[in-house]
Amino acid sequence: MKITIIGGGNIGGAIAGGLAASTLMKASDLTVADPSAAALERIKGLNSAIRTSQDNAAAVEGADLIILAVKPWLAEEVSATFRDKLNFDRQCLASVVAGVSFEKLKTMLDNGKDVRPALLRLIPNTAISLRESVTFIASDGASESQLNAVVTLFKELGQTVVVSEAMMAAGTSLASCGIAFALKYLGDSIKGGVELGFDETQSREIVMQTMRGALALLQANGTMPQTEIDKVTTPGGLTLKGLDAMAEGGFSEAVRAGLLKSR
Numbered sequence: 001m002k003i004t005i006i007g008g009g010n011i012g013g014a015i016a017g018g019l020a021a022s023t024l025m026k027a028s029d030l031t032v033a034d035p036s037a038a039a040l041e042r043i044k045g046l047n048s049a050i051r052t053s054q055d056n057a058a059a060v061e062g063a064d065l066i067i068l069a070v071k072p073w074l075a076e077e078v079s080a081t082f083r084d085k086l087n088f089d090r091q092c093l094a095s096v097v098a099g100v101s102f103e104k105l106k107t108m109l110d111n112g113k114d115v116r117p118a119l120l121r122l123i124p125n126t127a128i129s130l131r132e133s134v135t136f137i138a139s140d141g142a143s144e145s146q147l148n149a150v151v152t153l154f155k156e157l158g159q160t161v162v163v164s165e166a167m168m169a170a171g172t173s174l175a176s177c178g179i180a181f182a183l184k185y186l187g188d189s190i191k192g193g194v195e196l197g198f199d200e201t202q203s204r205e206i207v208m209q210t211m212r213g214a215l216a217l218l219q220a221n222g223t224m225p226q227t228e229i230d231k232v233t234t235p236g237g238l239t240l241k242g243l244d245a246m247a248e249g250g251f252s253e254a255v256r257a258g259l260l261k262s263r
């Protein structure tokens with residue numbers, strides 16, 4: 001499969017890194033288009049076989065899948081730079097632009113050819129560069145074989161969840177913004193470790209291994225977190241004091257509010 005990514009920034013670059021390392025395609029079948037020479041240089045640094053271009057219209061020609069990965073407020077203007085070259089009889093466009101609906105995409109990509117656009121929406125997270133993403137996928141107008149091909153490809157880059165468009169916002173919050181929320185907890189824990197007397201490097205290692213241990217317990221035991229928390233928490237003990245202080249600080253409510261706000 002030949003893939004062109006329009007926008008080689010944080011997520012476009014992360015997808016490029018993941019795809020270039022995939023066994024399902026050759027890095028030389030991947031093109032990244034971006035006006036920024038610095039962005040394209042970073043892409044070449046990931047894998048020198050990836051093709052780069054500053055010409056969106058030329059970059060989409062010959063691609064089976066085009067991934068649109070520019071900022072939401074630029075999506076319309078950038079789409080206009082290549083939409084006349086699209087041929088939805090054989091090409092499929094997948095947008096990772098958060099919050100831009102299929103309805104809006106259809107308007108943005110209308111090239112007057114009167115062919116129903118083959119569209120997907122993808123929401124990965126930045127761990128896709130390491131093939132550890134959760135990627136939400138919704139489809140509108142794409143054939144079953146186009147959808148299956150994309151699901152197979154992104155399964156190699158972590159886990160995939162095929163959802164209706166109505167669930168894309170929830171997926172974005174829980175896993176795509178969610179990776180930042182998880183990192184926020186880790187960052188605050190590292191800072192707390194420094195206040196407890198460790199240097200920052202030590203604290204980072206300790207917090208990372210603690211998180212790996214927590215994930216390993218959930219995975220090995222098939223449990224929900226509270227079951228593992230109960231095994232740590234001695235009645236009247238130290239963990240309970242800490243959990244109570246976190247509850248007083250509004251920890252659970254803050255997590256919930258963050259998730260609901262980022263839909």
Ligand SMILES: NC(=O)C1=CN([C@@H]2O[C@H](COP(=O)(O)OP(=O)(O)OC[C@H]3O[C@@H](n4cnc5c(N)ncnc54)[C@H](O)[C@@H]3O)[C@@H](O)[C@H]2O)C=CC1
Binds near residue numbers: 009013034035069072
């Ligand atoms: N960063 C993330 O973790 C995620 C981002 N998204 C979505 O992905 C999109 C991109 O986000 P980021 O990668 O974070 O932004 P970014 O700003 O890091 O990257 C956007 C890239 O688009 C390029 N660009 C600007 N004008 C262009 C043009 N005319 N043609 C081609 N490329 C152009 C920029 O030079 C930049 O490299 C957004 O719509 C966002 O909602 C979705 C899921 C996760």
Ligand SMILES: O=C(O)[C@@H]1CCC=N1
Binds near residue numbers: 098172176177
């Ligand atoms: O912050 C954002 O808007 C994008 C969407 C999901 C992750 N980053």
